[in-house]
Amino acid sequence: MFSCSEGFLDVEPQTSLFDENFYATQADAELALIACYDGWQRTSSDGDVSFYLLSEVMSDQCFGGVGVGDDRNYQAIDRFDLSQAPAYSDLANNLWVSYYRGIFRCNKLLQEL
Structure with a gap:
């Protein structure tokens, strides 16, 4: 009785960044580079202990x-x-998680350039 069109539920996210809607401009690449540096910074601020x-x-x-x-x-x-x-x-688990998140960000940036 009630129906909607096929594309009604296919909505692009407006407030979140995903691989599909990021890395489109130079500004996006610069943001990703900043995220790489932020990943390194977090190794001394996240978790219980730092290296x-x-x-x-x-x-x-x-x-x-x-x-x-x-x-x-x-x-x-x-x-x-x-x-x-x-x-x-x-004890150092959160520290290693922070390091590998930073490495992931760098690898992702290099992959998308």
Whole structure:
């Protein structure tokens, strides 16, 4: 009884960017390049720990804490003993996820150029 035309539900997204509606202009490529740099920036701001902080705690530059009030993550890293905080065994997981997201953005930009 009621019907609509075939293309009625085929609507292009107006507020979101997708592969189909992005990489059309030089400005889009510049935005994608900025996203690549943002991916690198996020490696020091996303997740629980950054590579820089991990390397400092694992070196002799700082100590991971000595009391129960200090963060168990840094104590475990400083002592190279994740059994001290077994729940944190995937401590650097978010860090690696951030790195690979940045790599994906760079690869996507190179693919679309």
